[in-house]
Amino acid sequence: MSRISLAVPVRRSNVSVEMAIASRKSRRAFRKEALGMTDLALLVWAARRVPSAGAIYPLELYLVIGAVEGIKPGVYHVLDDSSMELHSEGDLRTELAIACLEQMFIADAALSIVITAEYERTTRRYGERGIRYVYMEAGHVSQNIYLECEALGLATVAIGAFRDAEVANVLDLPKTHRPIYLMPVGVRD
Template structure:
């Protein structure tokens, strides 16, 4: 969805006046009139759903209790989903996990020193450091596949070892890697470059509600979920698990950052439609659920 359309809808469904919408969404009069004509159905839909949305939280928790669960797709004999998403494109091998230096920092210090870090120095990450962060978060140490089952085992837990999360990286400053958007392959431990507009970094920054640390980061991790991987086994209850899984990933990234003189900030405030569009997913079969900005800590004087 185009930014202007999104902003028009945002203010329109909240009952803003024409003048307010033109001002807040930075529209011309002609753009406003065009959106008035083309968004009629969308507005009706959003307005109807906004009432439903008012108490969706407690309803979601209630209706995803086991009491309400149905026979899962797995129990019904539906073919297992793939455990891995592979995207074709120019690939960049990361330093192999076996070659990485083990950090000297103690677990105590890593936990004790962790803070949300929103200011970064200009120092880039090395490819070894990026490889280390990915080892801690998305790397698959094992992969098993058969007609009935397919799963990975990783350094983070995941409900039923379903590992529904995908990792996209907005790389701004990593030695030896051209800035741009990448997808991480957890078995091959490599990045695949995604062809995007020149201003992709700005698009990510805007999608993250203009939060400054995203623009300043060496790397921003964008985490999406592929619901089918987990709902195949757990039906609707799976939707509880994506977010729990993502929390483990975020904490491992935060602690691993401490080991390399970097810091991370978890990001839950982003515009869903824009972030989904940035990584090229439909918001239903795959959607963004989390992001983390990462960079070297500024030197203290």
């Protein structure tokens, strides 16, 4: 699989962190418009710039992309702060929305960021306690995505209600990558 670069030349918006916190809210109305590559690159970067217990980084991010300029619809696996690779082809937004207890607004979002975890990375070192660390880290990722969406004028909402096995099946996730949280992102309606 080939690596797709998401390099971002300038990481600066005119929105202060206080403004982003003040305006943040869950937004579930998405316009059926494509996102630009710069938006995608900034979202991935923000999602990955998070603390991790013991610097172990148990989270793996997948993108269910339906409408991003220059990117064919499909599931992508994020490799690092600025690159991803194609995991499987095809627009799976409707199947994903159905797996999320029929929250169909998810199908209107340009993409969804699916936060998965390989718990064993963290529990190997911290035992049972590692499980709570993984959830805390997913929260950090989610909040960064919320705030980046505010900075970019986009819409997002945290999704915790879904059928785990069905989401894993839709994305064809490796068995060790378990979905724990989802963030659909799109142009605000």
